[in-house]
Amino acid sequence: MTQAWIKLVPDDAAQSVTAQSTEAGDLLVATCLAAAANGDCNALFDLGVAYSTGSHGVDCDLIEAHKWFNLAAVGGHEEAAHCRADVSDEMTAREIAEAQRRAREWLRSGRAAA
Known part of the structure; x- marks a missing residue:
């Protein structure tokens, strides 16, 4: 298995987003990050799924999943609201607050054009 580093630099982002790929399937995360930077709600949802399940080369991270x-x-993806509620049930109030802070930071950074 080879490791590849994929560096994504969205046009509207101040900073680059880096994703480590260990298999061909891990490109989903890199692709989703690029699409998410342009406000793609399905990509945002897919990133939530990846982080909530620890799949596609990322560790399970409920804070990131919630974000x-x-x-x-917020972008109108109905299933995402249900998944956010499910993930919240497994989190502390501090973890939820951190997830919300990260979501606000993402929006402030200009990475979501939607």
């Missing part, structure tokens, strides 16, 4: 589900829900 992505929250951003997708």
